[in-house]
Amino acid sequence: MSATLFVRLAPWIFTIALLVLWEAAVRVLAIPVFFLPPPTVVAGAFVEFWPAIWKNSLWTLYTTVVGFLLAIGFGLALGLAVGWSRFVYAGIYPILIGFNAVPKVAVVPILVLWFGIGTVPAVITAFLISFFPIVVNVATGLATIEPELEDVLKALGASKLDIMRKVGIPRALPYFFGSLKVAITLAFVGSVISESVASNVGIGNMMLQAQAQFQVPLVFAGLVVLAVEGIAMYAIMAWIERRMTGWAHRSGLAQG
């Protein structure tokens, strides 16, 4: 087997090894199923509860993606504004940091107060938790234009808009697409938190109910679903990033 093929198979080898280890540990140590179910039992839960898992996982995916899209729109706009103007930057940055420091689970009750339980708080929580990295990254990309290059263009009479269009925004794109990978992962955190606290649909809610009924394998099935959805969305973002900003990944290390 060639070395590169080995590297390509590595994720599968490690995942399977982890599952085997998990299964073996549970059986050898005789850990009760209601404490830590082995992978085979979790797989059984998938078969048994598939309709519910399918419905709820789609719902969670939907709320997450809607919140994430809102975060992209808002984060991009705010990031451009913050990167554009030193005044906006100075004014808004402390507020943003304070906002980001607030645990979003503490915001959910307020959202429930305003919008009732269900989808809306989940979407908003996903949005609130995921827009911050987008703002920071877009603003950083804009703020780190080389001053010499700015001088070259300004001496030609370039306007601020010219400099942003020709240099700032293309420059910020790798930061932006890089931040999407972080943001989508956070968006799942947001939607699941909200579903667990204040919803009657979604994976978060399903897991909470399963826990209450002591169906521990189903709880773990929920975790697996979230992991799979998270990995899939992350992979999509990574793919988009590579497609859009190939020039920023020119080192062999990043490509190999």
Add this chain to the structure above:
Amino acid sequence: MAFVTLDGVRHVYGRGGVGLPAVEGLSLSVKEGEFAAVVGPSGCGKSTLMKLATGLQFPAAGTVTVGGEKVSRPVKIAGMAFQAPTLLPWRTTRENLLLPLEIVEPHRSRIRRDKAAYIAKAERLLASVGLAGAGSKFPWELSGGMQQRASLCRALIHEPRLLMLDEPFGALDAFTREELWCVIRDLHAASGITVILVTHDLREAAFLADRIFVMSARPGRIIAERVVDFPRPRDLEVTYTAPFQDVVHELRAHIVRARQAA
């Protein structure tokens, strides 16, 4: 026939004009088509001089005139190159050259229509600095010296009447640097463009310039002016002759004194 004139210029960075001026009582005059070099101890305000002459900064006192006009906005007839090539990594070398044309009139409104003509022009310019065929390469596929050549081309593409160079060869190895001296020498000879070269390399100044200005320590002003009249075209061999060494020694003595005075 002065093309660039600074007269009694004082410049202070920061709001309200408080603090130590970067330059004070700075006066110099560069003729059209002349190759001028500005040398001085580090931090003497050489870069401020660049910004004043291109209309990126305006003096607190005194006047700056370029091409017969008092500078009150970016001059647009200047091209600039710096120590860092600052090429855009997402553009090919050719597209990097076209960047100034997308900004400055009248090219800005023509470039879409006459793209082919502009590309041909960019390729000719690249060929003239020994970069024929490199237009479709990305900057990171070029060596440091090649990137610096491309950066020079970008400074020249809109046919400026003034070329401002701020230590453009500072980051290159000695051999590449001398190669690029010759590139600049030939560009200047071919186009008759006015050049102001800011540098701390005295050999570079003496080899390239018609006239060398020595600046004092901060706040910068001109403390010596030296005309260099070696016949052109100059060969690199001239840098190993006794008269050349004398010029370099003389400049060095000025700068040593300027550093001590600081």
